[in-house]
Amino acid sequence: MSDGMFRTVSGLKQGYDPDEVDDFFAHARAVYEQGPASALSSKDVRGVAFDMVRGGYVTAAVDAALDRLEAAFVARARAEFIATQxxxxxxxxxxxxxxxxxxxxxxxxxxxxxxxxxxxxxxxxxxxxxxxxxxxxxxxxxxxxxxxxxxxxxxxxxxxxxxxxxxxxxxxxxxxxxxxxxxx
Known part of the structure; x- marks a missing residue:
């Protein structure tokens, strides 16, 4: 079940599936903090899609977080590239x-x-x-x-x-x- 990472829409409206979003962000955090850089890229972040469900997460909030996450992965890739090349x-x-x-x-x-x-x-x-x-x-x-x-x-x-x-x-x-x- 969702741990409430983002605000939800009312039960009558549709938003991103909270469990899918939470799972993705937990995976992204683990990869960013510990995993190999190749396990998740900015392109993967940009391409992720979530099912829409009633009472789901507010899409604008999740999309904004995805934008920041993509920027973080690009910054990390840049730093790693510059450090080696x-x-x-x-x-x-x-x-x-x-x-x-x-x-x-x-x-x-x-x-x-x-x-x-x-x-x-x-x-x-x-x-x-x-x-x-x-x-x-x-x-x-x-x-x-x-x-x-x-x-x-x-x-x-x-x-x-x-x-x-x-x-x-x-x-x-x-x-x-x-x-x-x-x-x-």
Whole structure:
């Protein structure tokens, strides 16, 4: 049973399954404190999903904790990498990761990602393109942009040719967050 790590929603609303959340955070804590670094990565934290149940944990609170946990695992990986290979090697690795983003960032607005499949809704292309322009400004001129801003970005829903398929956008932004966290 849950030990109450987070607030719960009322019994009529849905939230994350408390037992699943508690188990995941207990495992993450054990790995972070004692386990091998390879047992859980920031990518694993980013990809975790929990069932929704009545009276579950408030999703926003759990999501915020997951964001902090991901940042902690990135910081740990950075420290371990720098300790063995040095700061210049870390920056070279981040630069290489950032370069993998440039292929899409260099495309014109409206053409960065494929549209959704027939009749499927996707993201409003103009909204995604605006965030991509902010990423370009960050990489090219050092304009301020935090990983939390990219994570918190929301896009209007859209169907048709002025939409981008969600999965490729989400995967691309996850990589961008990883690069930003590596610098923060």
């Amino acid at each position: 040095g700061q210049p090697a870390w920056m070279a690795k981040l630069s290489e990761q950032a370069r993998t983003l440039y292929g899409r960032l260099g495309r014109p607005d409206g053409d960065r990602f494929a549209p959704p499949e027939r009749r499927q809704a996707g993201y409003e292309a103009a909204d995604v393109d605006e965030l991509c322009r902010r990423l370009v400004a960050y990489f090219d001129t050092g304009a301020p942009l935090a990983a939390a801003e990219v994570r918190a970005a929301t896009f209007r829903r859209r169907k048709g040719p002025n939409a981008y398929a969600e999965a490729p956008v989400d995967a691309f932004l996850a990589r961008a967050v990883e690069v930003l966290l590596g610098v923060e």
